[in-house]
Structure formats: structure tokens, C-alpha cells
Amino acid sequence: MRRGRETRGETIVTNRCHFISRWRFQAPAEDIFAILTEPLEYPRWWPSVYLATREVAPGRVRVLTRGWLPYKLRWEAQTEGTRPPERLAVRLSGDFTGKGVWSVVQDGEYADVTFDWQVTAEKPILRYLSFVLGPALEANHRWAMEQGRKSLELELARYRAATVEAMNLIPAPPRAADLVRRDVFAGLMLSAAVIAGLWETLEQL
Numbered sequence: 001m002r003r004g005r006e007t008r009g010e011t012i013v014t015n016r017c018h019f020i021s022r023w024r025f026q027a028p029a030e031d032i033f034a035i036l037t038e039p040l041e042y043p044r045w046w047p048s049v050y051l052a053t054r055e056v057a058p059g060r061v062r063v064l065t066r067g068w069l070p071y072k073l074r075w076e077a078q079t080e081g082t083r084p085p086e087r088l089a090v091r092l093s094g095d096f097t098g099k100g101v102w103s104v105v106q107d108g109e110y111a112d113v114t115f116d117w118q119v120t121a122e123k124p125i126l127r128y129l130s131f132v133l134g135p136a137l138e139a140n141h142r143w144a145m146e147q148g149r150k151s152l153e154l155e156l157a158r159y160r161a162a163t164v165e166a167m168n169l170i171p172a173p174p175r176a177a178d179l180v181r182r183d184v185f186a187g188l189m190l191s192a193a194v195i196a197g198l199w200e201t202l203e204q205l
Contacts (some may be wrong), residue, residue: 015121016098017137023113027107027156032113033085035155036102039063039077045155046155047175048147066176067140071125095123113152115145147174 019101026030039061042050051072052064057078066072067177082088088102098119105112126137141145152174161167 013063015064015127016109017119017121017141019115019117019138019145021115021117021142023115023149023152025113025135025153025156026109027111027159029085029104029111031156031159032100032104033088035152035159036104037082037084037088042116045173046148046151047143047173048151051176065144065204067144069136069140073123077081081091092119095121095126097122117141 035041040053040055042053042063046181048198049065049067051066054062055074056062061077063077064072065075067078068133073095075092075096077090077100078093080099081087085106086104090100092098092100096119098117100119101116103114103116105114121137154170154173157170161170
């Protein structure tokens, strides 16, 4: 996998990755933090990526996820520390090992959200083919986070809804099954990424 910051474009061919995603919402930091600290609710409001979550111990959740690439990831997230409403840190194990940190900073009527994702991919297809699939895997992560941004915006709108009727007018976030066409596109992207990765590797020999 290529290691890179979304905002800086640094890359190193490895199965370790570091991505930083930044979102901005017109909302109280407390509302955002309340949503982010309820992982069992992720499949409801971020269903395009989070297929299932289950608590296996206090502060520890088993997770099943996928992006637009045609594979699933099974991992666990252990809460390491919180500082409401500013910081949530989790330690990862399973198909991912490493750490994820959510940061929320209030800026007037807006809140800036940063997700710092520093992990090593342990799933065999990612671990052994990362030098070839790097560009596709980076795109997969960016796609998943963009789905999260859109879904969180809808969830915050539900928070602000004054009545049940107003809440029902807010569209539901897209589910994985609703995005089945992405697999055709993903297959084409994956093939292109493999070819590009092999070509880049051969050029370096």
C-alpha cells in the first residue's frame, strides 16, 4: 500500500499507511462527538462502509467494513482514550493494526473534524499486493471517507430536526447494496491499478 497524507501526497510503497481526512460542518462539536463515540450506530448512519458492528467487551467493538473495492475487512477497535468533545482514539487489530484518532475543534458556528488513520494492512491481499494495488487502495480509503462525510452531514441534519416529520424528510444514507454498480467500476479501477503498479515496478528494476 502506498503511504500518503491526503493533503500532502507523500507516498512510500508499503503495507503501512497514514491518511489524514478533514471535514467541516456547521454544527456543534458536541453533536459530532456524540455521533462518533457510538460505534454500534455506525452501520445505521454510515451503511455504505460499515456493514456490522458488535460490542465484544467494554470499549471494544468488532467491525465488518468494505469500500468500493470488492473485499471486506474484519477488525476490532478498542477505545484508548477520549476527551469530550475534542478527541477519540482507538487501537485497531485484525485485518488492520494500528491507530485511528478523531479530533473535533469548534470554530465559531462550524466544527472542524480530522481523522488521523495510521495502520498496517494485515489482510493477505493487501499485505502482499500493496506494492501493485497502492493507487487503488488509496482511492478506496478516500471513497470510504467521502461516504462518511456525506452520511455524517445527514445524521447531523437529523439531530437538528425539530419534529419527527422533519426528520423523515431527510434522505437515508446509501447502503452498500444500493451501490452495487460500484463493483463494476471497482473491477475496472482495480485492473488499471494492477497494470499501473506492475509498470511502475518494472521501471524501477
